[in-house]
Amino acid sequence: MAGEKKMAMTIEDYRRFKSEIIDAGITMDFMLPEFADSINKFAFMEGCLSFPGQTIKTQRHKWVKVKADNHKSTLYFSVWNDDSEEGYDKDKYLMMAYETACVQHEIDHLDGKTMYDRQLVLSPWKRENEKIGRNTKVLIKKGSESKTIKYKKFEQMEKDGWTLAEV
Numbered sequence: 001m002a003g004e005k006k007m008a009m010t011i012e013d014y015r016r017f018k019s020e021i022i023d024a025g026i027t028m029d030f031m032l033p034e035f036a037d038s039i040n041k042f043a044f045m046e047g048c049l050s051f052p053g054q055t056i057k058t059q060r061h062k063w064v065k066v067k068a069d070n071h072k073s074t075l076y077f078s079v080w081n082d083d084s085e086e087g088y089d090k091d092k093y094l095m096m097a098y099e100t101a102c103v104q105h106e107i108d109h110l111d112g113k114t115m116y117d118r119q120l121v122l123s124p125w126k127r128e129n130e131k132i133g134r135n136t137k138v139l140i141k142k143g144s145e146s147k148t149i150k151y152k153k154f155e156q157m158e159k160d161g162w163t164l165a166e167v
């Protein structure tokens with residue numbers, strides 16, 4: 001399969017960023033991009049042109065290396081602001097976080113995944129020994145869908161891929 005998949009990766013949402021990002025070019029073409037390595041995660045609010053008007057909190061790797069056929073060197077993306085001498089620069093931090101999340105977002109598209117596959121879902125907090133009553137209303141999610149139903153109904157829907165989002 002190597003060498004067969006050639007796709008242009010567009011950092012679509014870069015348009016939101018002005019100045020140096022646009023000067024550097026708003027698109028990056030990768031062939032055969034892959035995550036070579038990654039550590040840790042960070043939460044990020046994401047949108048997607050495929051889901052107009054929708055924004056969700058995702059979990060992305062804080063640091064990624066991307067190897068691509070058409071780039072000699074390995075590309076690095078990270079949320080960290082290395083310019084410590086200049087002090088913390090919020091705009092730069094956000095820009096780097098945005099770039100790091102975007103790269104993962106776009107590579108996911110190539111693999112048929114969307115931001116909903118990376119949604120940060122917090123486990124429902126439960127007091128020890130506390131049981132969810134069968135008639136307790138719970139918020140459940142499946143992909144981009146969510147609904148509030150009674151827990152006893154959720155028990156039957158769990159096998160269809162619904163997960164508990166909130167009690």
Ligand SMILES: [Zn+2]
Nearest residue numbers: 048049050105
């Ligand atoms: Zn997208």
